Amino acid sequence: MKLICWTVALLPAALLLGCTATAPKEAPTVITSENIAKLSNRQWELKSISTDGSQPVMDMQATMTLAFGADGKATGYGSVNRFTGAYSLTPSGQLTWPGPGFATTRKAGPPELMEKERAYLEALRKTDRAILYKHSLQLQAEGESTLLLFHEAGFPE
Numbered sequence: 001m002k003l004i005c006w007t008v009a010l011l012p013a014a015l016l017l018g019c020t021a022t023a024p025k026e027a028p029t030v031i032t033s034e035n036i037a038k039l040s041n042r043q044w045e046l047k048s049i050s051t052d053g054s055q056p057v058m059d060m061q062a063t064m065t066l067a068f069g070a071d072g073k074a075t076g077y078g079s080v081n082r083f084t085g086a087y088s089l090t091p092s093g094q095l096t097w098p099g100p101g102f103a104t105t106r107k108a109g110p111p112e113l114m115e116k117e118r119a120y121l122e123a124l125r126k127t128d129r130a131i132l133y134k135h136s137l138q139l140q141a142e143g144e145s146t147l148l149l150f151h152e153a154g155f156p157e
Contacts, residue, residue, distance in 0.1 A: 026133070026134060027133075028131050028132065028133040028138075029131065029132045029133070030093040030129065030130070030131055031089060031093060031095075031130035031131070031132055032089055032090065032091055032092065032093045033088075033089040033090055033091050034091060036068065036070065036089055037070065038132055039068040039130065039132065039137070040068055040069060040070045041067075041070075042067065042068075042152055042153075043065055043066075043067050043152065043153040043154070044065060044066045044067065044076075044137050044150035044151070044152060044153065045063065045064070045065055045150060045151055045152075045153050046064035046065065046066065046120065046148060046149070046150055047149045047150060047151050047157075048147075048148070048149045049119060049120060049123050049146075049147070049148050049149075050146070050147040050148075051119070051123050051126070051145070051146045051147075052145055052146070053145075062079035062113050062116050062117075063077060063079065064076065064077060064078055064079050064116070064117070064120050065077045065153070066124070066150060068087065072086055072087060072088060073085070073086060073087075074086070074087045074097075078104065078116075078117035078120050078121055079109070079113045079114075079116050079117045079120070080107050080108070080109035080113050080114055080117050081104040081105040081106070081107050081109075081117060082104065082105045083102040083103065083104045083105075083121060084102065084103050085097060085099060085101065085102035085103065086098050086099050089130070093129055093130070094128060094129070095127060095128050095129055095130050095139070096128065097124070097125045097127075101121070101125065102121050102124075102125075104121075120148075123146050123148055124139065124148065126141045126145075126146040127139035127140055127141050127146055127148060128140075128141055128142055129141075129142070135151060135152040135155040135157075136149065136150065136151055136152070137149075137150040137151075137152070138150070
């Protein structure tokens with residue numbers, strides 16, 4: 001009987017303690033060939049580019065996007081034109097962009113937007129690692145000489 005009384009008395013305290021315990025923090029994840037599904041079917045919007053220490057000014061009207069397909073195809077919008085190309089990931093997380101480059105539509109646009117699109121596609125091909133943290137994606141080159149920061153479309157920053 002005493003055991004039942006103690007159990008009834010301590011149960012609410014145990015439940016309260018369980019509810020107030022903090023969950024472990026989510027750590028950034030290096031994307032590999034085994035976990036590529038974490039990127040698939042998500043639209044990423046470019047927020048900043050840094051190449052060799054310089055950071056081009058991002059035009060808020062120049063929407064640049066990226067999406068990874070489970071089939072090894074990457075697609076997106078480069079501020080004026082749509083693009084598509086192949087990518088691959090190794091089990092260790094090495095990202096490569098095989099082939100001669102991205103295929104793009106052939107629209108013409110304002111010179112400053114065309115230059116930003118060119119810089120984006122050039123920087124994208126230099127990246128060799130993808131790191132995911134919640135709704136943010138970082139693509140970087142070895143040594144972080146090239147860094148592209150994306151945020152998932154539809155989620156607050």
